Amino acid sequence: MKLHGVHVPHMKNTADCEGVKMTAPAVVTIPMAMHIGKPAKVIVKKGDTVKAGQLIGEADGFVSSNIHSSVSGTVQKVDEMVSSMGAKVPCVVIASDGKQELYEGIKAPDPADFESFIAAVKLSGVVGLGGAGFPSFVKLSVKDLSKIQHVVVNAAECEPYITSDTRTMMDKGEYVFKGIEIIKKYLLAKHFVIGIENNKKDAINKMKSLAEKTEGVEVHVLPAMYPQGGEKVLVYNTVKKVIPKGGLPLDVGVIVINVTTLAFIGEYFEKGIPLIEKCVTVDGSAVKEPKNIIAPIGTSIKDLVEAAGGLKSEPAKVLYGGPMMGIAVPSMDEPVLKNTNAVIIMDKKEAEQNKTTPCISCGACLNHCPFKLNPRDIARAYKLGDGEALKKLCVDLCMECGCCSFICPAKRPLVQTNKLAKIKLREYLAEQKAMKEKEGK
Amino acid sequence: MDNKLISSVSPHFTSRRTTQNIMLDVIIALMPAAVASVVIFGLRSLLVICVCVATCMVSEFLFEKLCKRENTVMDLSSIVTGLLLAFNLPVSIPVWQAVFGSMVAIIVVKQLFGGIGQNFANPAITARIIMMTAFSGTMTNWVFPGTAKMTDAVSSATPLVAAAKGTTSMIPSYLDLLLGKHAGCLGETCAAAIILGGIYLLVRGVISWHTPVAFIATVALMSLICGKDALYQVLSGGLLLGAVFMATDYATTPPTKWGKVIFGIGCGLITILIRFWGNLPEGVSFSILLMNILTPYISKLTQNKPLVGEAKV
Numbered sequence: 001m002k003l004h005g006v007h008v009p010h011m012k013n014t015a016d017c018e019g020v021k022m023t024a025p026a027v028v029t030i031p032m033a034m035h036i037g038k039p040a041k042v043i044v045k046k047g048d049t050v051k052a053g054q055l056i057g058e059a060d061g062f063v064s065s066n067i068h069s070s071v072s073g074t075v076q077k078v079d080e081m082v083s084s085m086g087a088k089v090p091c092v093v094i095a096s097d098g099k100q101e102l103y104e105g106i107k108a109p110d111p112a113d114f115e116s117f118i119a120a121v122k123l124s125g126v127v128g129l130g131g132a133g134f135p136s137f138v139k140l141s142v143k144d145l146s147k148i149q150h151v152v153v154n155a156a157e158c159e160p161y162i163t164s165d166t167r168t169m170m171d172k173g174e175y176v177f178k179g180i181e182i183i184k185k186y187l188l189a190k191h192f193v194i195g196i197e198n199n200k201k202d203a204i205n206k207m208k209s210l211a212e213k214t215e216g217v218e219v220h221v222l223p224a225m226y227p228q229g230g231e232k233v234l235v236y237n238t239v240k241k242v243i244p245k246g247g248l249p250l251d252v253g254v255i256v257i258n259v260t261t262l263a264f265i266g267e268y269f270e271k272g273i274p275l276i277e278k279c280v281t282v283d284g285s286a287v288k289e290p291k292n293i294i295a296p297i298g299t300s301i302k303d304l305v306e307a308a309g310g311l312k313s314e315p316a317k318v319l320y321g322g323p324m325m326g327i328a329v330p331s332m333d334e335p336v337l338k339n340t341n342a343v344i345i346m347d348k349k350e351a352e353q354n355k356t357t358p359c360i361s362c363g364a365c366l367n368h369c370p371f372k373l374n375p376r377d378i379a380r381a382y383k384l385g386d387g388e389a390l391k392k393l394c395v396d397l398c399m400e401c402g403c404c405s406f407i408c409p410a411k412r413p414l415v416q417t418n419k420l421a422k423i424k425l426r427e428y429l430a431e432q433k434a435m436k437e438k439e440g441k
Numbered sequence: 442m443d444n445k446l447i448s449s450v451s452p453h454f455t456s457r458r459t460t461q462n463i464m465l466d467v468i469i470a471l472m473p474a475a476v477a478s479v480v481i482f483g484l485r486s487l488l489v490i491c492v493c494v495a496t497c498m499v500s501e502f503l504f505e506k507l508c509k510r511e512n513t514v515m516d517l518s519s520i521v522t523g524l525l526l527a528f529n530l531p532v533s534i535p536v537w538q539a540v541f542g543s544m545v546a547i548i549v550v551k552q553l554f555g556g557i558g559q560n561f562a563n564p565a566i567t568a569r570i571i572m573m574t575a576f577s578g579t580m581t582n583w584v585f586p587g588t589a590k591m592t593d594a595v596s597s598a599t600p601l602v603a604a605a606k607g608t609t610s611m612i613p614s615y616l617d618l619l620l621g622k623h624a625g626c627l628g629e630t631c632a633a634a635i636i637l638g639g640i641y642l643l644v645r646g647v648i649s650w651h652t653p654v655a656f657i658a659t660v661a662l663m664s665l666i667c668g669k670d671a672l673y674q675v676l677s678g679g680l681l682l683g684a685v686f687m688a689t690d691y692a693t694t695p696p697t698k699w700g701k702v703i704f705g706i707g708c709g710l711i712t713i714l715i716r717f718w719g720n721l722p723e724g725v726s727f728s729i730l731l732m733n734i735l736t737p738y739i740s741k742l743t744q745n746k747p748l749v750g751e752a753k754v
Contacts, residue, residue, distance in 0.1 A: 003748075006456070160454075232748075242748060242749075242750030242751075243750060244749065244750040244751050245747075245749045245750060247750070252750075314445075315446065316445075316446065316447055317446060317447040317448075317449075317453065318446055319453060323451075323452060323453040323454045324451060324452045324453075324454075325451045325452065326451055326453060327451070328446070328447065328448045328449055328450075328451075328453065329446070329448075330446060330448055331446060332446075344453075346453070350454070351447050351453070353449070353455070354455060354459060357459075357460050357513070357516060358460075358511075358513065358556060358557050358558050358559075359558045360460050360463075360518075360557055360558040360691050360692060361558045361559075361691050361692040361696065362463070362691040362696070363691065363695075363696025363697065364458075366696055366697070366744075366745055367696065367697070367698075369745075370748075371747055371748040372745035372746060372747050372748050373745075373747055374744065374745065393747070394747035394749060397747050397748070397749065400451075402451055402452035405452050405455060406452050406454075406455050406456055407455075407456055407458070408455070409456075409458045409459050409460045409462075409463050410459075410460050410558075411455055411459065413450075415451075415452065416450045419450065
């Protein structure tokens with residue numbers, strides 16, 4: 001069985017642009033929630049002097065992450081901001097002194113056992129850099145290490161425009177393999193599969209030549225078909241396993257890790273510098289010169305774009321991430337986050353969306369859904385408020401990749417409706433549970 | 442904060458495919474058959490085509506105006522319906538009957554059921570069947586190609602009628618069937634033009650091969666089993682036109698590939714039943730209409746199963 005998907009235009013304009021390190025901006029705004037989980041607790045106050053790499057936010061609770069200053073300078077204020085996900089989160093605004101002095105306490109970790117390895121990963125503040133931002137130390141805290149059969153390295157990078165993972169493989173390929181050695185050592189994993197889409201020839205060659213020198217690493221070349229980098233899709237296409245609905249890759253003996261995350265871990269164990277900068281693809285129809293910029297976390301999009309050479313036309317829509325699953329931000333003042341792999345700036349023409357017309361029942365949506373869902377029927381059930389039908393249609397399986405909306409000739413907001421239907425289903429299931437409990441009493 | 446930026450939920454771009462350009466592709470695919478019909482039957486065929494297309498567009502526009510529905514004339518689907526209906530009429534059809542048929546197709550079969558995508562039966566086919574019942578005389582007044590002037594038109598038998606009656610002298614050769622040099626409906630006679638259009642639709646990804654192949658293969662296979670000339674059965678009548686353009690209509694056929702295969706086989710079987718054992722010489726229209734009615738059940742039977750998976754280590 002082959003999973004379906006859609007052919008999106010690649011537009012990898014920046015594939016050959018090595019990441020350029022930008023000079024630190026005058027001010028960085030670092031939110032305390034750049035990960036899935038509880039926001040970090042601020043441990044600095046206004047007027048404090050901080051160095052690059054110094055801890056400013058401490059992981060709070062089990063699923064949380066450490067946050068470090070990305071510049072050296074002075075804390076201007078500890079404020080609150082609305083994150084791109086809509087929640088109010090604390091943030092630390094730091095005025096840079098332009099020196100980028102590293103924190104004195106930085107040293108490469110040398111963990112003796114599994115526990116201290118996890119502690120080191122936690123200390124680094126690394127989260128899933130592919131986009132989800134799930135704290136890596138939580139993911140790697142596997143209770144039963146014997147369950148791990150495969151480690152799948154996600155280097156598919158299936159979104160249009162984005163090339164930051166490609167640059168990781170090209171510029172930091174050695175660190176990717178250092179990361180593999182570390183995972184091998186502490187998680188006792190033996191089989192590694194690096195999944196790369198076939199439109200990245202140079203990266204494939206580089207990974208293949210490095211893989212020859214390492215035992216147990218296979219480079220799996222995948223067709224360039226969106227959403228190849230979706231976790232479940234990638235696991236199915238590389239190791240032929242179906243992650244169950246509501247389950248994790250570990251349920252089928254797999255750990256999936258993004259290639260940039262892995263390279264960061266490799267580099268961190270050599271240098272000890274926590275996650276304070278990120279390679280970001282700056283592209284889109286409004287950008288003058290598409291580039292890959294290595295920016296301090298917390299740099300505003302405005303400063304980032306300035307560093308990349310500015311805009312050629314008025315921005316109409318600005319995205320964190322690619323055009324298929326990226327998040328449209330409300331303003332250019334939004335900061336670069338840990339999991340920001342691209343900033344796409346669209347001009348008016350590119351941002352324009354086609355008018356929605358009536359469904360012609362062509363079946364393109366259900367014939368292109370990787371998980372074989374039926375967006376047309378889901379939309380109908382959602383409109384009718386039919387929770388039972390939504391349950392049967394398994395809308396909670398939807399990963400929101402957007403293939404259905406992309407392919408729909410009537411330009412209907414299908415994945416958008418799926419997202420609403422998922423909320424509706426959750427409400428319905430909660431209602432049912434409450435009713436059952438009532439009956440039980 | 443500048444509020445000029447657009448905020449919306451992903452995805453932030455879509456494919457270039459629209460309903461309008463799908464319909465445009467279908468219209469392009471129908472052009473070879475339209476040209477062939479004018480070459481074969483003369484200028485009156487152009488008149489019939491224009492009347493049907495114009496009536497379909499005007500009916501759609503007026504009806505939607507009347508019902509205060511959104512105007513969908515620009516999606517070009519009414520032009521497709523008009524062309525297909527015209528292709529299913531004899532060249533000698535009186536203009537008022539063509540107008541009536543077009544109105545039935547758009548207003549009764551399409552708009553009354555909710556407009557584009559909502560109708561359960563193919564508008565052109567249903568309108569043709571209604572016209573066959575209402576105007577059985579003019580609807581079967583076949584004209585042999587070349588007798589262009591309608592005043593002295595010579596009535597002729599279609600290849601299928603000829604075959605059914607056993608009048609072998611009237612049976613055209615394979616080449617004539619392929620080129621359309623025989624009596625029949627406007628757009629159905631020239632097999633080569635329809636095949637050309639079908640290939641275009643396949644290449645453009647507008648239709649999938651499942652229905653046409655299943656339909657045609659079933660007819661061919663059953664003809665062989667029944668001891669008839671398979672190639673002759675495939676090339677004559679409305680089979681190719683129906684299999685390529687009507688049995689692949691989105692709204693009235695199943696969306697999944699197995700559903701399409703079942704649909705095609707069903708159409709093929711009913712066509713054969715009517716052609717060999719029914720009173721009518723031709724059964725393509727009825728077979729598609731009957732399978733249209735079964736479509737919701739076939740769709741349900743063949744729907745995709747979500748990739749739920751189960752935990753196993």
